Each structure stands twice: as C-alpha cells, then as structure tokens.
Amino acid sequence: MTIDWNAFSPWAALAGGVLIGLASAIYLLANGRIAGIAGVVGMAWHALRKGQGLKGQGERWWFIGGLMLAPWLWQVVKPLPAAQMVASPAMVAIAGLLVGVGVRMGNGCTSGHGVCGLSRLSVRSLVNVLSFMGAGFVTVAVLRHVL
Known part of the structure; x- marks a missing residue:
C-alpha cells in the first residue's frame, strides 16, 4: 500500500470526525437515540x-x-474529489443489497455502531465493528491476492 502524501489531509479528516461526533452527540442528547443512518x-x-x-x-x-x-x-x-467507478452498475446494486442485509443482521449500520455504539462502550457494537472490518479485510485480501 502506498499513501499519496500530497492528498493526505489530517486536519480535514480530524474536522470531519469532530463534526460527525458532535452531530451524533447532539442527536443523542436531543432524541435519546443514537444517530445510526440505517435506523433513522x-x-x-x-x-x-x-x-x-x-x-x-x-x-x-x-x-x-x-x-x-x-x-x-x-x-x-x-x-x-472526482468519483471513479471501477465496478459495473449491477455489481454496485448487488453490493448495496448485501450491505442492507448486513445492516439488518447486525442491528444497525457501520456509522451507528462505529461512531455511536463504540463511544457508548457497547459490546454489541464492538463485535459488529470487528466483524465489519474483518469481513472487509478478508474480502479485499481475497479479491486482490487470491482471485
């Protein structure tokens, strides 16, 4: 893996993370519920x-x-940034459906578990995030190095 240091923007990433965390905290305080996109x-x-x-x-x-x-x-x-599609529309649709199935099976989406669940020290969210990330790592490794 190589990092494009010219495009690396830690301050923008930090600002985005702070905004997401702040918005999630405000939503939780105002509504008493976590701000998982799938749930909303x-x-x-x-x-x-x-x-x-x-x-x-x-x-x-x-x-x-x-x-x-x-x-x-x-x-x-x-x-x-310029968007570049490297998959067919059919593959994108199939991937979207699989993500939807995963959201239902995992009782929430990656943003809900990753941002809100982990910040509340939820064990269920920790297991879900480890599962999401692990499945992603394995998928990329298989697609890039095995197939």
Missing part, C-alpha cells in the same frame, strides 16, 4: 409506508436532508 432512514421510511407521512418524523427528515445536502454545501468550500 428505516424509521422514516416505515412511517411513510404506514401512511403517517411526515407527522412526528421531522427530526429524521432533517437528518436525512442534511446528509443529502452536505456534499453540495462542501462544494462551496472545496471541490469534491
């Missing part, structure tokens, strides 16, 4: 399917809107 999106979608619309779901939709708006706001400060 899942509950908002469930309310829509039950015909409740936006009633009682305001903070969830603001959260989702903030996630969608953030890249456009960032472009005001600095251009986004």
Whole structure:
C-alpha cells in the first residue's frame, strides 16, 4: 500500500470526525437515540409506508436532508474529489443489497455502531465493528491476492 502524501489531509479528516461526533452527540442528547443512518432512514421510511407521512418524523427528515445536502454545501468550500467507478452498475446494486442485509443482521449500520455504539462502550457494537472490518479485510485480501 502506498499513501499519496500530497492528498493526505489530517486536519480535514480530524474536522470531519469532530463534526460527525458532535452531530451524533447532539442527536443523542436531543432524541435519546443514537444517530445510526440505517435506523433513522428505516424509521422514516416505515412511517411513510404506514401512511403517517411526515407527522412526528421531522427530526429524521432533517437528518436525512442534511446528509443529502452536505456534499453540495462542501462544494462551496472545496471541490469534491472526482468519483471513479471501477465496478459495473449491477455489481454496485448487488453490493448495496448485501450491505442492507448486513445492516439488518447486525442491528444497525457501520456509522451507528462505529461512531455511536463504540463511544457508548457497547459490546454489541464492538463485535459488529470487528466483524465489519474483518469481513472487509478478508474480502479485499481475497479479491486482490487470491482471485
């Protein structure tokens, strides 16, 4: 592995981590729930399917809107890096479905367990994060060095 030291930006990474942690802490204090993206999106979608619309779901939709708006706001400060697809659209769709299955099986997504769960010293989140990371390491090792 090589590191592109010209693109390495520890201060931007630190600022992003602080913002994510701060937003998660504020969400937890305001709502009494962790800010896992899968849970927030899942509950908002469930309310829509039950015909409740936006009633009682305001903070969830603001959260989702903030996630969608953030890249456009960032472009005001600095251009986004160029995206490069190295997989077919079908492979991306399959990967997305597998991630969704994993989120359901793991009772939450990587952001919920990694940011919020670990900060609360949750053993379940620690096991999940180790599983996510381990599966990722093994997948990359097999795809790059075995296949």
